[in-house]
Amino acid sequence: MDNELQVDKARKIIHIDMDAFYASVEQLDRPELRGLAIAVGGESSRGVVSAASYEARNFGVKSAMSGIVAKKLCPNLIFVKPRFDRYKEISNKIQSIFREYTQLVEPLSLDEAFLDVSNYPSATILAKEIRLKIKKETGLTASAGISINKFIAKVATEINKPNGQKTIHPLKVDAFIESLPIHKFFGVGKITLKKMNSLGIFNGLDLKKYDKSSLKTHFGKSGEYFYNLVRSIHDNPVDPNRKRKSIGTEQTFSKDIRSESFMLDKLSSIADELEKRLVRSDKKGKTITIKIK
Secondary structure, eight states, X not given: XXXXXXXXXXXXXXXXXXXXXXXXXXXXXXXXXXXXXXXXXXXXXXXXXXXXXXXXXXXXXXXXXXXXXXXXXXXXXXXXXXXXXXXHHHHHHHHHXXXXXXXXXXXXXXXXXXXXXXXXXXXXXXXXXXXXXXXXXXXXXEEEXXXXXXXXXXXXXXXXXXXOEEEOOXXXXXHHHHHSBGGGSTTOOHHHHHHHHXXXXXXXXXXXXXXXXXXXXXXXXXXXXXXHHTTTOOOOOOOTTOOOOOOOOOOOOSSOOOOHHHHHHHHHHHHHHXXXXXXXXXXXXXOOOOOOO
16 A cells, blocks of 8 residues: 555646636637626526636636526626637647647546646646646636646645646645545535535545545445545546546427426437437447436
8 A cells, every 4th residue: 555655646747727718718809808707608597607707706606507697696797609619729729738748638628637747857847837838829827736646636726726826745745635625525526525524524634534444334435435535545547548438418498398298309309419429429328317407
């Protein structure tokens, strides 16, 4: 176990996340929107916010929020239609910048990625250089987290957002994890959080008090994962060949559907679209999840 921990602490991982990416692209391309509260998405009764500028976030507007709710929180909110082709274009430029420094790049989405830069003397200096280059070549700002594994690097990114970075030095990793609120640990959702709190687990230090056997008793297979995570035993390297694990499709309707036959008819057309996407991506699946709101 000690050897595994030493190997992990030899890694230098950078997590880079663009700041309010979709909204920032819109403000970049449309100077009249700069400094204003904007949301990328729809404001109709069925509209959803895909991204919000920091000016909008100051009012509590955030992604996945109903457009109606967002407008109530921020009456001056300006809605902008998404342009995914444009976001993809800029994302490709950013990914190209990453690969100028390392081929060990694991994209998580259009606007964030992990980079393994273990061969460089200073990951902190390198992260600053990459962020400056992104700003110079795209006009957009990015934030970064730097540490010994992906989990800590990603959490660190949020500390000095926007347009900042945070390094968690190997010698300070233990103290950082022990003080980290338990809801910020990967894999801790609402149900797991409630169960952990009932066991007196509110931060990393509390979690560390439980041995592997006890955690497996309470959380099954996830128990061993939590045991390792809080001790930085994290055998999860940056994977440049990371493949998408799920494919889905959905449809939002202008009015509630109350007819079962109509619902089944629409579900059939959605399933047809999902089949087309599976064929295009040459993927197969074994689990189907249906989400109805």
